[in-house]
Amino acid sequence: MLAVHLESGRVELRRAALPRVPEHFARIRLIAAGICSTDLELQRGYYGFRGTPGHEFVGQVSEANDPAWIGRRVAGEINLACGKCDWCARGLGRHCPQRSVLGIVKHPGAFREFLTLPMRNLHRVPQSIPDEHAVFIEPVAAACEILDQVKIAKGERIGVLGDGKLGLLVAQVLHAHGANVNLFGRHRHKLAIADRAGISTETIGKMLPLREYPMVVDATGSPEGLRSAISMAIPRGIVIMKSTVHGLVPIDTAPAIVNEITLVGSRCGRFEPAIGLLASKKIRVDDLISETFPLDRAAEAFARAATKGILKVVLRPPAGSAR
Amino acid sequence: MLAVHLESGRVELRRAALPRVPEHFARIRLIAAGICSTDLELQRGYYGFRGTPGHEFVGQVSEANDPAWIGRRVAGEINLACGKCDWCARGLGRHCPQRSVLGIVKHPGAFREFLTLPMRNLHRVPQSIPDEHAVFIEPVAAACEILDQVKIAKGERIGVLGDGKLGLLVAQVLHAHGANVNLFGRHRHKLAIADRAGISTETIGKMLPLREYPMVVDATGSPEGLRSAISMAIPRGIVIMKSTVHGLVPIDTAPAIVNEITLVGSRCGRFEPAIGLLASKKIRVDDLISETFPLDRAAEAFARAATKGILKVVLRPPAGSAR
Numbered sequence: 106m107l108a109v110h111l112e113s114g115r116v117e118l119r120r121a122a123l124p125r126v127p128e129h130f131a132r133i134r135l136i137a138a139g140i141c142s143t144d145l146e147l148q149r150g151y152y153g154f155r156g157t158p159g160h161e162f163v164g165q166v167s168e169a170n171d172p173a174w175i176g177r178r179v180a181g182e183i184n185l186a187c188g189k190c191d192w193c194a195r196g197l198g199r200h201c202p203q204r205s206v207l208g209i210v211k212h213p214g215a216f217r218e219f220l221t222l223p224m225r226n227l228h229r230v231p232q233s234i235p236d237e238h239a240v241f242i243e244p245v246a247a248a249c250e251i252l253d254q255v256k257i258a259k260g261e262r263i264g265v266l267g268d269g270k271l272g273l274l275v276a277q278v279l280h281a282h283g284a285n286v287n288l289f290g291r292h293r294h295k296l297a298i299a300d301r302a303g304i305s306t307e308t309i310g311k312m313l314p315l316r317e318y319p320m321v322v323d324a325t326g327s328p329e330g331l332r333s334a335i336s337m338a339i340p341r342g343i344v345i346m347k348s349t350v351h352g353l354v355p356i357d358t359a360p361a362i363v364n365e366i367t368l369v370g371s372r373c374g375r376f377e378p379a380i381g382l383l384a385s386k387k388i389r390v391d392d393l394i395s396e397t398f399p400l401d402r403a404a405e406a407f408a409r410a411a412t413k414g415i416l417k418v419v420l421r422p423p424a425g426s427a428r
Numbered sequence: 429m430l431a432v433h434l435e436s437g438r439v440e441l442r443r444a445a446l447p448r449v450p451e452h453f454a455r456i457r458l459i460a461a462g463i464c465s466t467d468l469e470l471q472r473g474y475y476g477f478r479g480t481p482g483h484e485f486v487g488q489v490s491e492a493n494d495p496a497w498i499g500r501r502v503a504g505e506i507n508l509a510c511g512k513c514d515w516c517a518r519g520l521g522r523h524c525p526q527r528s529v530l531g532i533v534k535h536p537g538a539f540r541e542f543l544t545l546p547m548r549n550l551h552r553v554p555q556s557i558p559d560e561h562a563v564f565i566e567p568v569a570a571a572c573e574i575l576d577q578v579k580i581a582k583g584e585r586i587g588v589l590g591d592g593k594l595g596l597l598v599a600q601v602l603h604a605h606g607a608n609v610n611l612f613g614r615h616r617h618k619l620a621i622a623d624r625a626g627i628s629t630e631t632i633g634k635m636l637p638l639r640e641y642p643m644v645v646d647a648t649g650s651p652e653g654l655r656s657a658i659s660m661a662i663p664r665g666i667v668i669m670k671s672t673v674h675g676l677v678p679i680d681t682a683p684a685i686v687n688e689i690t691l692v693g694s695r696c697g698r699f700e701p702a703i704g705l706l707a708s709k710k711i712r713v714d715d716l717i718s719e720t721f722p723l724d725r726a727a728e729a730f731a732r733a734a735t736k737g738i739l740k741v742v743l744r745p746p747a748g749s750a751r
Binding site (some may be wrong): 192197200202254316331340341346347348349350351352353354355356357358359361362363364365366367368369370371372 | 676
């Protein structure tokens, strides 16, 4: 089968053997996968990654101990937890210290024709979610994680900083939840996507509003984002740190302390609410897909995904490729 | 009267007129005041401060519209709020955007023979708290603020980083609350103070514990403190940012996000619980007083307070000075 291999910043195609299927695992034939900003960070050297990346996918189960899964169209949670520790017992396998992470830490990812995951990580994708939307289940779940971490009242004013893929999904998830969202970004054509979803947007000029929002989400992916978010929050406000930045981020802690801001780190989320939102079309993702590439043009797809102004790039196995 | 004047890093003594007493204010004759790390930061140029610093004090009311206050021994909350805005209405005058702050922002501080504060800022100091302990009401209140911001169960494991004045008070307050506190510091003689209060302590070596505490308080006052605190917290743990650092602090946001740490900025607190703890002797502060200087030797006192290994330096008006 074909598999993408990432090493020292280079994206290559390799022929690989079909992956083994350990007990309680399933083998999944890839239908489509999305390139995430984290994949681009892996390419830049984040985590010293070497191997097959990819963690946003939809596929069809081709082999599994439990015959009920065979043939099912699935998405999969990306953290492979031990299932035995206290974290796992509390339903927080996403924080299991023994975990590997699909396409990120010690488990080859989804940018290959067949991948494997434990069956307990799988979620059936309902008919109403087309393949290219299903690729967004994982990032929408990450956006939904905010709702699991902090209480957000209907009508609460939330500033979302950043009009990239993550910012657009976060803004839509919070808007669908009933919050009064204001999305701040630099790109008219990206903000227009949020506009069409009924979200109020603002192009970032020289000044950002100061001490105005009870909650601000930093989804900029830039080192300045967090500082701006802190200054936009009212005293005792909450800043959600949604985008990882490689390396050290200089923040001015004094205003965070003087104004008693709470900063909440936020990562992966449960898939159930994300599947619900995508199935009910409460989140618009069509506009977020910039381009689709066949898997064997992954290098080109990565370059495209890293291009300014581009949103989601989707990979699909080349037509007719079998094993 | 004598007043300390701080400007461009220099601590001088000046003769000043008795301060006016606006309506609803009281004039307070200083009994004793403490030099706080914030005062040393003001000296270093934090906030572009120029004027009389000092915000930890105990004094005796010498003039007030309300005769019930006259002659009372008092401590005073440091934020002078407008009393009219939404923040004030919610009992959060500490965050009133119009506020001035005693000895820090637009209101001359306590390092003078007479100071003024609104009567509503005053708290009677009970007999059972001697003068030099009363100087600690403000910093103990700041430590107590943590209990108002986050829920702490009895027996909860908390790591406190930093064995300075603030760290020693925070550790004692959390210990008195029933938490299982571990104080980390670099100075044996300072840690010994916590030991005597029944708190377990550890000298910081090359390594700090990793991912071990559900809650960590950074009271180091150093730029590295926050990074260490983040790495000591378990996933989904809480880090309290208790010490301000002047300038930008480089933090590695990736572990905070991956482990979904919550960082809570924490500043001033209510005086009531602090007075209660000091009155009941649940907090030991005698050991925290390094030296006492007369007010007219303030420059020397500041230099002493900035000396490594020194804890609280107390100022007292020179004996026999009247106006």
